[in-house]
Amino acid sequence: MDIAMIDAAATRLAGHALRTPLLHAPGLDAIAGRRVLVKAECLQHTGSFKFRGGWSAISALAPEARARGVLAYSSGNHAQGVARAALAHGVPAVILMPSDAPRAKIDGTRALEAEVILYDRATQDRDALGDALAADRGLTLVRPFDEPQVIAGQGTTGLEIAEQAAQAGVTEAEVLVCCGGGGLTSGIALALEARAPAFTVRPVEPEGFDDTARSLASGRIERNAAGSGGLCDAILTPAPGDITFPIMRRLCGPGIVVSDEDALRAMAAAFRHLRIVAEPGGAVALAAALFHGAALNADAVIVTVSGGNVDPEVFSRALDRGI
Template sequence: MPETSPPRIEDVRDAATRLAGHAVQTPLLRSDAIDAATKARIFFKAECLQVTGSFKFRGAYNRLSALSEKEREAGIVAFSSGNHAQGVARAALLLGMPAAIVMPRDAPPLKVERTRADGAEIIFYDRITGPREEIAAALAAERGAILVPSFDDPHIVAGQGTAGLESAAQLAAFGLAADAIIACCGGGGLASGLALALPEAALWLAEPAGYDDAGESLRTGTIVPVTHAGPTLCDALQTFRIAPLTYDIMSRAGARGVAVSDADVAQAMRTAFTELKVVVEPGGAAALAALLSGKIDVEGQVVLATLSGGNVDPALFAKVLTS
């Protein structure tokens, strides 16, 4: 697809073909206790079990595998707090191309270590004051490399949408279809891809409090940035502005957003561990947090919710479990 064209369902299907044999077809998980608490049938897409521990590998591999041989030789530059970094680093390793990742200095050490272990060069910046997009763009221009954003790219969105295609097929095996989707949302790449793959389902976005710009943008009808950035457990969702690409897709889907607190997220992480038997990072637990805190009424519905990542530092996870 042309890089300036919005992705279509056909592009999501093409992405699924590229990803076959490389990405994991992650399971749908469910819990009687969570169903009872929400009075709904909730199915969790466990992307915490994906290659590199998050859905980001889907979009990264789809984007990089679409590059020409000449572009692959030049290498790529990306910017990420960790999950996109890991997805890009692994995809670059598999495809034999150099990768440089611009990462915040306060990125979780586990994510930094995993990114470096796959051979990527890491350039650190300050998350609050450093313009990561500008840093990465300048580096890409200097090296003649391809810039690979984490969500503002049609190939990235199409790759993330493959999680939706899988989910639809898995639900169909039970004779079901999703009435609603609840997606953890930073820049909206995953939510946009799910909207393309499951257009009949209502779309909800779960964002960390203080970083709920996607929901506010959709509510007001124009893209608004984060204005009062502060600390949050959800490092993976600390995006300061969604892109026109993802905004347009989510807007056409009629998406709505809710904000979840750190306390909501911590409870969701504990519930995912005790009820679903999986390790989920804070940002990856935002959709479950929105459900458990009652911020979205899904009574009587079949719901697809994302567990979008599992890359949490052991010390933080232990603290959350015992608090």
């Protein structure tokens, strides 16, 4: 993995991915006690940054692999990103989704003409199911984070952050990234290493699913005790990836862990001050900026709001919190 792969992904994504804005609101600065800039990937196609990685991976496939189709497994955002990219390329897509994924994400994936197969993540082995499907149908697996072309696609977010921050006059900052398996975090870190080396990337996770923070602290890959059950479904992964973790260990600062309540309050703040909709897993980085200032060192922070695919009931709960 290197900056050349990210630049190549950016070329393939040109005219297809949206260049999402870097937003600012004085009210967020007041809460955080420092300047806060928000990279609003919730405004990306399919409502999350995952479209970038899906397009990057599918556009890089050989024609014969595209003709056979692709397989992805996801609780929703990667599913929709791959499904939309596959639809645009005329590629059949099969998506393996947990049955407890948010209904909005299941419906959104089906609306993009993907074949959705549901499984029970408490009793069924997702990887075994996926391996059987791929072998039976000749599908190419597009992994959600531990895949070089996916990481390269997510890294294009970092290219935009570097350019937009420079335009905003920000030359030093901590960049807080919502982190599951580390595809977005490692991709942004690689891009900023090359284009904004004074920036430090910090992964942010929810309590109970802080495998990356613990892995960075110990220097080896740590796993979560639970595989499901948290509010932040978009970033609940068992452990950092074999590809992503070495990148994060080399380039990232310590991880930050926030509560589900913090995430809900950050969702309310994003809506109140920026008028954007964030899902819980997409709001944890903003939660760290707003409510965990003691863990930060920079006068300016840039946060990713990485997704906005939230069920109405959860969003209503967030708005009830206020801040």
